[in-house]
Every structure is written in structure tokens, then in C-alpha cells.
Amino acid sequence: MDDDAYLPIALRLDDAEALVVGGGGIAANKTKLLLGRCPRILVIARDLNDEMRHWQAAGRIDIIESDATDALLEAHLPRLRLVFAATDDRAVNRRVAELARAHRVPVCVVDDPEPSTFITPAIIDRRPVQIAISTGGAAPVLARRLRTQIETLLPDGLGGLARFMRAQRHWIRTNLPDMMPRKRAWEDFLDGPGVEAALAGETEKAREMLAAAAEHAPRRGEAWLVGAGPGNPDLLTLGALRLMQNADSVLYDQLIPESILDRVRRDAERVFVGKQRSRHTLPQSEINAEMIRRAKAGERVLRLKGGDPFIFGRGGEEMAALTAAGVNVRVIPGITAASGCGAAAGIPLTHRDCAQSCIFVTGHARADGTLDLDWPSLARRGQTLAVYMGLTPLAQFAENLRAHGLPPDWPAAIIERGTRTDQRVHIGTLSTLAHLIETEGIVSPALTIIGEVVNYRLNESTM
Ligand SMILES: C[S@@+](CC[C@H](N)C(=O)[O-])C[C@H]1O[C@@H](n2cnc3c(N)ncnc32)[C@H](O)[C@@H]1O
Structure with a gap:
């Protein structure tokens, strides 16, 4: 079973009938998921808990008090849109799944992803806004944790906001028939104070704000x-x-x-x-x-x-x-790369003890292959160089610094693909840079930090 092979979709059920097999707490949870989304819910179970009885009495579900026999399932499956197998008997659940699959009806076997053709995600319900979080069955506890985290970010009136926007669609389509300005007006509305009004249920105020956004929707890019x-x-x-x-x-x-x-x-x-x-x-x-x-x-x-x-x-x-x-x-x-790479490699760009300034430098080779830079100002102690360039001219860069007075063992570090998950940090000196590039097979993008700050490197990444 491949837990990557799940496609999150929103299934329309307002004209459908769904089946829940089972009458206990788990079956009731699945039934609750269907209530308000699916107009006809059939439950097949011999024993039913109070919740199920209550929904039956309220006319919200139909119940057939029976075991889920093949004959019974075969009789109902052809018209069903969805099936939950939620008894506490694994063999029964698997048989339900087998028959549902034979009829090509999507089936979810609770706590048994193998025979299931769909699984239920963790849901944040602010209808009509719904957020589904799926880990493909790999980590349901993680999905629930994410749901809690996302819940805290969402305003209470989100459903009301979506309903307000739905109610205004006809008006805005009439006033802004072209798609681009219409999209722009909605975005401006969502970025502006009208959202707060809609979230608070102040419809008239929100409408005024939307009208203003529509009027000012910029027509220029x-x-x-x-x-x-x-x-x-x-x-x-x-x-x-x-x-x-x-x-x-x-x-x-x-x-x-x-x-x-x-x-x-x-x-x-x-x-x-x-x-x-x-x-x-x-x-x-x-x-x-x-x-x-x-x-x-x-x-x-x-x-x-x-x-x-x-x-x-x-x-x-x-x-x-x-x-x-x-x-x-x-x-x-x-x-910028220097800040990111410095942090990710644990190398400070300045340090009270050895570097009072930091120069960001780049350079392109001239037609004759030489680099045209102000070498005397670069080859100074007491500063850091953050070198933004491809790897080819780096040997020449180091050579020039040495020729202008920096010692061969002056510290240098190359940070390859800095801050990314495949980052590599190579520590050397001016005299070993070229060798490092070759022996380590370093590739771009790579940033070179030159100066005594390299000696202050923490071994662990700080990010
Ligand atoms: C054209 S410059 C662009 C610099 C960019 N605007 C910035 O602020 O980081 C490209 C050079 O930036 C450096 N660079 C950009 N991203 C990098 C990264 N993730 N790791 C190492 N060096 C990087 C490399 O030296 C590369 O050759």
C-alpha cells in the first residue's frame, strides 16, 4: 500500500445515499460525519447504540437491524455512493469491502486501510469552508496535531465570510465581467478591513467595502x-x-x-x-x-x-x-546568501575579535580570464569576505588575495547549497580552496566565506 497515492477531493453527496455497517461508537462517528452532508444514510447493524437510536427516531437515518449478509449488501450496493465498514469484526468489515469494491462503490474500512479505497482525513469544519488534512494513513496522530495547530490560526467567522462571498458572486460578476479585475477586487477585499466586517457578520458594512474594492480594482498591472x-x-x-x-x-x-x-x-x-x-x-x-x-x-x-x-x-x-x-x-x-549561509554553517560574518566589517563581493572574469577587483582593499585583515561567484574563478581569487598579502593559511569556507537540506560545508584555507573544490566535487550555488571568522565556526548547524 502506497501512502502517497491518495488524492484529496471534496465529494458531493447532496443527492447520494451512503451506508454505514455497524452500530457502535465508531460507526456512530462515521455516521456523524455524514449527517448534514448526505441526505440518505442507511445503517445496517444488529446492535445499535443510543446515538444511532436517537438519529433514527429523529428520522435522520434508516436502520436495518440485521447482520450484513451478502444478500442484503448486494441488494443495496448498486445505488450507494459511499460505504463505511465499521463493525468490530475484522472479517465482516473485509467482506463488506470486498463486495463494495466489486460494485465499484468507494469503501472505507475503519482502522484497516488495506481493503479501503478511501480514508477519512482530519477535518476542520467551518462550513462551507472545510480543511482536510491527510497523511495518507501514515500518521493520523500527526494529522490531528496539525489540525489543532491550524484551528488556532483560523478566525471563528470563516464560514460566514465564505457565505458572504458566495452571496456577492452574482453582483460582482455583473459589475466586473472581466475575470482579472474581478479577481483583483476579491483579493483587495480579502486584504482589507471588509474581511473583519464579514467575519463579524456585519454584512452591510462588508458590502460597502467590497463595492469600494470593486471600484478601485486596479486595471493596470x-x-x-x-x-x-x-x-x-x-x-x-x-x-x-x-x-x-x-x-x-x-x-x-x-x-x-x-x-x-x-x-x-x-x-x-x-x-x-x-x-x-x-x-x-x-x-x-x-x-x-x-x-x-x-x-x-x-x-x-x-x-x-x-x-x-x-x-x-x-x-x-x-x-x-x-x-x-x-x-x-x-x-x-x-x-541574502551570505546571511543565510553564515547562519546555516554556524559561521558569524563579523566578530569583535577579528572582523569589524564584511564585504560582499562578486566578480566576473575579463576577456583575458583575469578578475578585475580592488585587491589591496580585499586582502585586508580584520574583515570578512563573502564571495558570491561561480566556482571556476575561485582559485584565481584566492591566488590574488595571497599575492596582495594574506597568508596561505588564511581561513576560508565554502558553503555549498547553503540553508538547503543537502547543504555541505567545506573548511579550508586560501591555499587549499582549489583542491577542495576538485576533491570534494563541489557544485554551484556555493558561497565562500574568507576570514578569521571561519575559526569561530560552531560544528553544529545553527538552523
Ligand atoms: C547571481 S548571485 C545572486 C545572489 C543573491 N541575489 C543573494 O542575495 O544571495 C548567485 C551567487 O549567490 C550565491 N548563492 C546564492 N544562493 C546560494 C546558496 N543557497 N548557497 C550558496 N551560495 C548561494 C552563489 O555564490 C551564487 O553563485
């Missing part, structure tokens, strides 16, 4: 330059997450791992603009043009950038191009 941090999703800012949830399209490159892209709104269009096997990175001018085109078409286009957009991220160029084209730009900073 925008561009958002958002820092995604060095790769660990825990290092996204709240601002980044919020915009990732509101964007119409997202342009990203190879510095953005799947675990972060997973947090982008599901129906946002994702556009990869990074290096591909068949071609180099899209030229910057084409990325700018793509953002401008989308923003002018009314989209909220989000450029998701590794680390911070304004630190070696070409965010400055993108902002200038967008602004020149008349597009509104917002910038959300991110945790």
Missing part, C-alpha cells in the same frame, strides 16, 4: 521584485509569501528550488527564465521585456529572485527598466 532567500522556504519573508500568493505570473530561475515554488499560488503561471541545458540564461533585456509585457497586459508579475534582489541580483537593472516603461514596481527584500 504591477511588477514585484521579490527576494526568495537562499533556498530554504523557512527563510521566506511574510511579505514574499503574501505576494507569491497574489501573483498572476512568476518568473524564476535555477536559484529557486521546487520547495519554494510550491508556495506560489497554484494557478499562477510559472515562467522559467534561467539557464537551460540547451541554451544560456535568457538575456536580461528579454526578461525585462517579458515583465513589462505582462504588467502592461494587466498582470501582477512577480520576479522571484534568489537571496535579495538588490544584492548581485540585477534587481536594480530590472527596476530601472520597469520604471522607465511606466510600470509600478515593488521590491521585497530577501535574506
Whole structure:
């Protein structure tokens, strides 16, 4: 049994009949799940508890007081939509499941996932809002723990808010027939004070707020330059997450791992603009043009950038191009690779005893292969260098620092895929960097920290 192979769906039961086999406490729990969702509930059991009797007396369920014989099940199964096998007899439950499966009726055997074709998730019920948490049967206790945690985050009036939104759908569709501004108006409403009114049941006030959102729903697009941090999703800012949830399209490159892209709104269009096997990175001018085109078409286009957009991220160029084209730009900073890698590798970037400043440095090889940097200012004691660059020029970088006065045993660390689950930290010196890269098979992205702070490294990761 593969506990990954479960698809969470919301099953419509308002025209259905469901069967519960069993009359004890567990069967009653499953019946309770169906009450209010499914109009016809049949219970087959010889012994019934008080709750079941009570629902029967209230006309909410039908009961056949009998064992679940094959003949009885065969007679009812063809018209059933769902079956719960919830007796305390495993063999009976399995027989019910066998027959249900033969009739292709979804069946859940309580506490026995093997013969089941569905399982029930942990449910947060704020109808019409329902949140289902499934671990595919792997860890029900974890599912219940998550339910408790999520419950505490949700406002009480959530169901009322959803009902308010349903009631306004016709009105807003008539007033904003185009999908994009309509979506925008709903999002602005949800971001604004109208939500509090709807949650509190103040319908008139909420309606006024929605009307204001509809009136002001911007018809023009925008561009958002958002820092995604060095790769660990825990290092996204709240601002980044919020915009990732509101964007119409997202342009990203190879510095953005799947675990972060997973947090982008599901129906946002994702556009990869990074290096591909068949071609180099899209030229910057084409990325700018793509953002401008989308923003002018009314989209909220989000450029998701590794680390911070304004630190070696070409965010400055993108902002200038967008602004020149008349597009509104917002910038959300991110945790830059140096901060993230330092923390994750346990290396402070400054230290009272040895480093009073920290220089973020990058460099590109000139046509003749040399690096054009201010070496005398970089090759100083009392400071840390955080080197953002590919691995190829690193040997030359270290060589230049030595040529300008730093000793060969000056500490250096390479942090490979910093902050991610597969992070590796390599400790060396200026004279061993090149050898390290080769023998350890280090790959990009990798950040190099050079300076005596490396000696203050904690062995354990601090994140
Ligand atoms: C084009 S720069 C982008 C820097 C980014 N804007 C920032 O603030 O971190 C790319 C370089 O950042 C460094 N880098 C980015 N993410 C990293 C990570 N998770 N681990 C190590 N280095 C990283 C590498 O040196 C890489 O070559």
C-alpha cells in the first residue's frame, strides 16, 4: 500500500445515499460525519447504540437491524455512493469491502486501510469552508496535531465570510465581467478591513467595502521584485509569501528550488527564465521585456529572485527598466546568501575579535580570464569576505588575495547549497580552496566565506 497515492477531493453527496455497517461508537462517528452532508444514510447493524437510536427516531437515518449478509449488501450496493465498514469484526468489515469494491462503490474500512479505497482525513469544519488534512494513513496522530495547530490560526467567522462571498458572486460578476479585475477586487477585499466586517457578520458594512474594492480594482498591472532567500522556504519573508500568493505570473530561475515554488499560488503561471541545458540564461533585456509585457497586459508579475534582489541580483537593472516603461514596481527584500549561509554553517560574518566589517563581493572574469577587483582593499585583515561567484574563478581569487598579502593559511569556507537540506560545508584555507573544490566535487550555488571568522565556526548547524 502506497501512502502517497491518495488524492484529496471534496465529494458531493447532496443527492447520494451512503451506508454505514455497524452500530457502535465508531460507526456512530462515521455516521456523524455524514449527517448534514448526505441526505440518505442507511445503517445496517444488529446492535445499535443510543446515538444511532436517537438519529433514527429523529428520522435522520434508516436502520436495518440485521447482520450484513451478502444478500442484503448486494441488494443495496448498486445505488450507494459511499460505504463505511465499521463493525468490530475484522472479517465482516473485509467482506463488506470486498463486495463494495466489486460494485465499484468507494469503501472505507475503519482502522484497516488495506481493503479501503478511501480514508477519512482530519477535518476542520467551518462550513462551507472545510480543511482536510491527510497523511495518507501514515500518521493520523500527526494529522490531528496539525489540525489543532491550524484551528488556532483560523478566525471563528470563516464560514460566514465564505457565505458572504458566495452571496456577492452574482453582483460582482455583473459589475466586473472581466475575470482579472474581478479577481483583483476579491483579493483587495480579502486584504482589507471588509474581511473583519464579514467575519463579524456585519454584512452591510462588508458590502460597502467590497463595492469600494470593486471600484478601485486596479486595471493596470504591477511588477514585484521579490527576494526568495537562499533556498530554504523557512527563510521566506511574510511579505514574499503574501505576494507569491497574489501573483498572476512568476518568473524564476535555477536559484529557486521546487520547495519554494510550491508556495506560489497554484494557478499562477510559472515562467522559467534561467539557464537551460540547451541554451544560456535568457538575456536580461528579454526578461525585462517579458515583465513589462505582462504588467502592461494587466498582470501582477512577480520576479522571484534568489537571496535579495538588490544584492548581485540585477534587481536594480530590472527596476530601472520597469520604471522607465511606466510600470509600478515593488521590491521585497530577501535574506541574502551570505546571511543565510553564515547562519546555516554556524559561521558569524563579523566578530569583535577579528572582523569589524564584511564585504560582499562578486566578480566576473575579463576577456583575458583575469578578475578585475580592488585587491589591496580585499586582502585586508580584520574583515570578512563573502564571495558570491561561480566556482571556476575561485582559485584565481584566492591566488590574488595571497599575492596582495594574506597568508596561505588564511581561513576560508565554502558553503555549498547553503540553508538547503543537502547543504555541505567545506573548511579550508586560501591555499587549499582549489583542491577542495576538485576533491570534494563541489557544485554551484556555493558561497565562500574568507576570514578569521571561519575559526569561530560552531560544528553544529545553527538552523
Ligand atoms: C547571481 S548571485 C545572486 C545572489 C543573491 N541575489 C543573494 O542575495 O544571495 C548567485 C551567487 O549567490 C550565491 N548563492 C546564492 N544562493 C546560494 C546558496 N543557497 N548557497 C550558496 N551560495 C548561494 C552563489 O555564490 C551564487 O553563485
